[in-house]
Amino acid sequence: MSLISLGTMAFDELETPFGQSGKVIGGSATYIAYAASLLGVDVKQMSIVGNDFPLDELKSLNARGVDTEGVQIVEDQKSFFWKGRYHLDMNTRDSLATELNVLADFNPVVPANYQNVDFLMMGNLHPLTQKSVIEQMANKPKLIMLDTMNFWMDTAWDALVDVLKLVDVLVINDGEARQLSNEYSLVKAAKKILAMGLSTLIIKKGENGALLFKDGKIFSAPALPLEEVFDPTGAGDTFAGGFIGHLAKTGDVSFDNMKNAIIVGSALASFCCEKFGTERLKEVTVGDLNARIKEFVQLADFNM
Amino acid sequence: MSLISLGTMAFDELETPFGQSGKVIGGSATYIAYAASLLGVDVKQMSIVGNDFPLDELKSLNARGVDTEGVQIVEDQKSFFWKGRYHLDMNTRDSLATELNVLADFNPVVPANYQNVDFLMMGNLHPLTQKSVIEQMANKPKLIMLDTMNFWMDTAWDALVDVLKLVDVLVINDGEARQLSNEYSLVKAAKKILAMGLSTLIIKKGENGALLFKDGKIFSAPALPLEEVFDPTGAGDTFAGGFIGHLAKTGDVSFDNMKNAIIVGSALASFCCEKFGTERLKEVTVGDLNARIKEFVQLADFNM
Numbered sequence: 001m002s003l004i005s006l007g008t009m010a011f012d013e014l015e016t017p018f019g020q021s022g023k024v025i026g027g028s029a030t031y032i033a034y035a036a037s038l039l040g041v042d043v044k045q046m047s048i049v050g051n052d053f054p055l056d057e058l059k060s061l062n063a064r065g066v067d068t069e070g071v072q073i074v075e076d077q078k079s080f081f082w083k084g085r086y087h088l089d090m091n092t093r094d095s096l097a098t099e100l101n102v103l104a105d106f107n108p109v110v111p112a113n114y115q116n117v118d119f120l121m122m123g124n125l126h127p128l129t130q131k132s133v134i135e136q137m138a139n140k141p142k143l144i145m146l147d148t149m150n151f152w153m154d155t156a157w158d159a160l161v162d163v164l165k166l167v168d169v170l171v172i173n174d175g176e177a178r179q180l181s182n183e184y185s186l187v188k189a190a191k192k193i194l195a196m197g198l199s200t201l202i203i204k205k206g207e208n209g210a211l212l213f214k215d216g217k218i219f220s221a222p223a224l225p226l227e228e229v230f231d232p233t234g235a236g237d238t239f240a241g242g243f244i245g246h247l248a249k250t251g252d253v254s255f256d257n258m259k260n261a262i263i264v265g266s267a268l269a270s271f272c273c274e275k276f277g278t279e280r281l282k283e284v285t286v287g288d289l290n291a292r293i294k295e296f297v298q299l300a301d302f303n304m
Numbered sequence: 305m306s307l308i309s310l311g312t313m314a315f316d317e318l319e320t321p322f323g324q325s326g327k328v329i330g331g332s333a334t335y336i337a338y339a340a341s342l343l344g345v346d347v348k349q350m351s352i353v354g355n356d357f358p359l360d361e362l363k364s365l366n367a368r369g370v371d372t373e374g375v376q377i378v379e380d381q382k383s384f385f386w387k388g389r390y391h392l393d394m395n396t397r398d399s400l401a402t403e404l405n406v407l408a409d410f411n412p413v414v415p416a417n418y419q420n421v422d423f424l425m426m427g428n429l430h431p432l433t434q435k436s437v438i439e440q441m442a443n444k445p446k447l448i449m450l451d452t453m454n455f456w457m458d459t460a461w462d463a464l465v466d467v468l469k470l471v472d473v474l475v476i477n478d479g480e481a482r483q484l485s486n487e488y489s490l491v492k493a494a495k496k497i498l499a500m501g502l503s504t505l506i507i508k509k510g511e512n513g514a515l516l517f518k519d520g521k522i523f524s525a526p527a528l529p530l531e532e533v534f535d536p537t538g539a540g541d542t543f544a545g546g547f548i549g550h551l552a553k554t555g556d557v558s559f560d561n562m563k564n565a566i567i568v569g570s571a572l573a574s575f576c577c578e579k580f581g582t583e584r585l586k587e588v589t590v591g592d593l594n595a596r597i598k599e600f601v602q603l604a605d606f607n608m
Contacts, residue, residue, distance in 0.1 A: 029460045088488055184392055186511075187531040207490075208512035209530060220526035225515060227491040259606040293608055299524045300604050302563040304595055 001142070002042040004114055005032040005241065006133055007123025008103060009047040009071065010080035014276060015096075017088055018230055024277035026059050027080065028123025028147065028205075029103055031234040032279040035241030035268045036121075037064040038289065041248045044114045046070035046133070046178040048106045050078040058303050060282070069111050077102045091206055091228040105149045110136040118142040119248040121235055124149050126157040135165050142201060143253050145169040145244050154180050165197035170255075173204045185219075197216070200258065202243070203236040212262055214255045222300050224270040224292070231276045238281065242268035267292040306346040306447070307552040308418055309545065310437055311427025312407060313351040313361075313375065314384035318580060318593065319400075321392055322534055326582035329361050331384065332427025332451065335538040338585040339545030339572045340425075341368040342593065345552045348418045350437070352383040352410045356576035364578045364586070373415050379601070394533040395510055414440040422446040423552040423572045427541055428453050431463040438470050447557050449473040449548050454491070457483050469501035472557075475544050479506045480554040490515060491522075508540055516566055524567045526604050528574040528596070535580045539573040542585065546572035571596040 007028030014021040029047040036043050043066045051074070058068045073224045085098035094303065106129060115138035122130045134144060146167045152160045153176070164170060172187060180191035190201050190213040200214040207229070212219040243264035247253055267289055274280045313330030318325040333351040341347050347370045355378070362372045387401035410433060415532050420443035426434045428451045438448060450471045456464045457480070468474060474497065478490060485493035494517040504518040511533070516523040546569035551557055571593055580585045 090488070156531055177450065181566045184394070185531055205512065207306070209524070209526075218603060219606065220513070220529065221606075222513075222524035223524070225491045225522055225524065227489055229489070254606070260608050263606055263608055297608055299522060299561055300606070302523065302525075302604070303560070304564050304567055304601055 001037055001118040001248045001251050002044060002134075003062075003119040003121060004044045004046055004070075004110075004117050005036060005066075005123075006046040006108065006130070007032060007125060007237070008080050009049050009053065010082065010103075010231055011052075013081070013083040013097075014231055014233055015085040016090065016231055017086070017230075020267060020277040021231065024222050024279075025054075025083070026234055026277055028234075028237040030278060031237035032121055032123060032244075033066050034064070034217065034278055035265070036245030037061070037066050037240045038268070038284065038286065039242070039245040039249045039264070041245045042255050044111075044117060045065065046103075046108050046110070046114070048072040048074065048102045048108070050102045051075050053079045070108070070114055070204035072101045072102075072108075078134040084233070086232070090232055096107065097132075108133050115139070118251070119244055120144045121240060121244045122146045123240070127152055127156050127163040131159070131163040131166065134163070135178060142166045143244070143247060145171060145240065147171050147240055148161045149177070150176050151180050152290065161196060168191060169200040169202065170198050171236075171243070173206070173236070177201075177203045202241055202262070204239065206232075210239070210254075210262055210266065212258055214258060217255055219255070219259045219262065221259070221266055222294060222296065223266060224296065226270065226273060232273050233277065235272045238272040239265040241265070241267040260269070263274055263293060263296050264289075267296055305422040305467045305552045305555050306348060307340055307423040307548060308348050308350055308374075308414075308421050308427050308437075309333050309340060309370075309423060309427075310350040310412065310434070311336060311541070312384050313349075313353050313357065314386065314407075315356075316451040316581060317385070317401075317535055318535055318536055318537055319389040319392070320394065320508060322532075325535065325580040326399040328582055328583075329358075330386070330538060332538075332541040334423055334582060334587070335541035335576065336427060336545035336548075336584055337365055337370050337540045338368070339569070340549030340552065341365070341370050342585075342588065342590065343549040343553045343568070344369075344550045347371065347507070348374060348415075348421060350412050350418070351411070351415065352376040354406045355379050360370070364499065364597065374412070374418055376412075381406045382540050386538070388554045390536070391513045396493070396534055408420070412437050419443070423548055424448045425544060425548045426450045427544070431456055431467040433471065435463070435467040438467070446555075447472050447548070447551060449475060451544055452474050454483050460475060464582070471502055473506065473548075474502050475506040475508065475540075475547070477510070481505075481507045493546050506566070508543065510536075513567055514543070514570065516559075516562055518562060521559055523559070523563045525563070525570055526600065527570060528599060528603065530574060536577050537581065539576045542576040543569040543573040545569070547586060567597060567600050568593075571600055575600065
């Protein structure tokens with residue numbers, strides 16, 4: 001089934017304890033598209049870039065079957081740019097530079113042949129931007145999934161609460177879940193957040209895995225314990241892309257299949273952390289992914 | 305099979321966001337004994353208490369089949385006392401009072417009929433005290449397990465490293481694993497720690513579950529997401545007691561059975577958090593435990 005991947009396509013520059021990346025291609029929609037396209041899903045990309053964005057990067061996505069008709073190219077502006085430095089824990093980070101550039105005026109227009117997709121994945125953007133895309137769909141997709149962050153909770157609370165009413169699956173991290181619900185217990189947080197109009201909540205816990213809340217049930221997925229987290233940038237978006245990619249590939253949005261989708265997303269995210277930017281994701285094959293999924297099965301398996 | 309439970313039996317006084325406990329019975333050996341005795345294991349208790357320790361508490365353990373011959377009662381001193389206040393996250397805490405009392409001169413003497421047990425569980429104590437107990441055993445137990453804490457890494461490093469060479473299973477939390485290994489990555493930390501002479505390492509991650517490292521393999525166990533953590537005091541000791549209790553009950557120290565033992569320990573620890581002190585553990589039945597274990601199976605189950 002087809003999937004819209006909405007979000008940023010951008011330049012990142014990363015400093016980690018392992019080295020400096022220089023300018024690399026990043027952005028939420030980039031990672032979502034790489035993850036979902038590996039699964040053979042018909043991905044329709046929606047984003048905005050400036051005149052400095054290499055066309056080869058679009059071609060590289062096209063070669064994976066990604067439709068880039070929905071990527072606006074603004075000829076007289078630059079692409080979104082973020083520079084960050086990771087702390088030794090590879091979990092916390094400081095923003096060293098954020099240049100919105102084309103993103104400041106991003107008003108996505110859903111192309112005609114995108115308007116009947118079955119799955120809509122919206123990376124972190126202003127909630128009003130996310131809502132405008134939902135409203136442009138000719139038919140309500142089978143599943144709408146949304147990522148957001150603490151910044152919008154601080155600056156656009158009403159718009160965020162408003163868009164959540166139109167969404168099926170929200171994916172956020174544990175700190176964001178606590179902020180959104182004003183509850184420390186993630187179980188209590190999940191109850192409050194689901195009551196905001198969602199059917200499903202995924203709480204990402206980084207190296208501690210993820211929790212899936214749906215239909216009064218909980219699934220706890222492990223993260224693969226990694227010897228080295230080289231660069232976690234994009235791991236959350238890769239996770240989301242793998243998750244919704246698996247749902248779109250199978251057409252099954254049941255709780256049981258979402259559990260498998262979390263494992264697929266987690267496996268892809270573990271690859272993402274192994275090199276700077278999208279470098280590792282570009283190399284990974286379906287065989288690599290299946291082998292990694294087997295590692296997850298072994299990691300979590302017990303027989304009581 | 306039989307099991308020595310070595311550690312403190314003490315008074316705790318706890319302040320949590322939910323209320324104040326007043327003086328309650330605590331101590332590592334207490335929690336270990338409650339957990340392991342529920343599983344029907346022949347528990348032999350080794351500890352030290354003062355003249356203020358209620359004899360009813362010993363009788364309560366005896367009624368569960370726990371042998372308390374190895375509990376020294378010092379008539380002219382008081383029992384160990386700890387007072388602590390938990391922060392809102394119920395994970396970090398401040399010590400408000402620590403009165404060693406009888407613990408200052410604890411030189412455990414292993415009774416004759418304890419010296420051939422199959423399993424030896426040593427709660428957090430000075431590494432020299434732990435070593436003296438190992439050296440008193442007539443035969444090397446089938447499995448020796450040890451808990452410790454950052455305090456001994458700071459103040460008794462050499463003695464700690466020395467006792468680890470005699471131990472099979474070390475159980476510590478993630479912060480302690482990082483301190484002991486000077487590695488942030490838990491995979492790297494585990495490799496370094498296992499090389500100190502252990503066959504097995506368990507890293508406890510509180511609400512994020514636990515990792516088991518053995519024979520080059522890793523098992524990741526979830527923690528039960530709790531609506532309310534009422535009082536986490538003793539949860540780590542209860543986990544350890546449930547873990548080694550399951551090994552002692554089954555007599556099987558394979559990796560596969562250790563995975564199940566981690567689930568048993570985690571299930572018992574989740575009960576421990578529901579009330580102050582040992583209150584909840586005293587109530588829990590085998591039926592309650594089996595039902596809780598089923599919750600863990602469902603929580604972690606996926607089918608890829």
